[in-house]
Amino acid sequence: MSKQMLVLQLCCPHCKELLTEGNRIHLDAYLKDLNKDGEVFLSAVFGEYSVEGTIEIPEGAVAEFRCPKCDQSVMISLYCRTCNAPMASLTQSGGGYIEFCSRRGCKGHAIGGAGDIDEMITLMNKKFNTPYD
Numbered sequence: 001m002s003k004q005m006l007v008l009q010l011c012c013p014h015c016k017e018l019l020t021e022g023n024r025i026h027l028d029a030y031l032k033d034l035n036k037d038g039e040v041f042l043s044a045v046f047g048e049y050s051v052e053g054t055i056e057i058p059e060g061a062v063a064e065f066r067c068p069k070c071d072q073s074v075m076i077s078l079y080c081r082t083c084n085a086p087m088a089s090l091t092q093s094g095g096g097y098i099e100f101c102s103r104r105g106c107k108g109h110a111i112g113g114a115g116d117i118d119e120m121i122t123l124m125n126k127k128f129n130t131p132y133d
């Protein structure tokens with residue numbers, strides 16, 4: 001059985017380099033609490049939570065994400081509605097942008113937020129530039 005997956009093609013908002021590699025999004029992350037720096041790979045599949053990387057992000061820890069290509073922060077001055085951690089934002093290659101929570105384990109951490117179906121449809125509309133809204 002094959003389930004259709006929406007793999008997001010996300011780019012750095014600064015240098016516009018594509019950060020999606022296969023089904024994953026490559027970012028650099030800095031963990032303030034632990035003073036650790038490393039690479040992380042978030043799932044690029046819409047609504048999926050998986051995170052891998054060269055550093056362990058403990059459940060509940062907040063990471064500061066940076067573009068691995070130009071080293072600029074992708075953090076924005078918006079806070080997660082669920083846990084109040086800072087949000088990160090990446091540009092979609094088809095237009096629009098995606099915001100996600102920087103706290104590990106938060107529902108907003110998944111690309112596409114909580115995977116809300118309405119949000120997803122809005123996103124799909126944006127992604128494919130369909131006229132209905």
Ligand SMILES: [Zn+2]
Binds near residue numbers: 068072
């Ligand atoms: Zn960049």
Ligand SMILES: [Zn+2]
Binds near residue numbers: 081106108
């Ligand atoms: Zn959050």
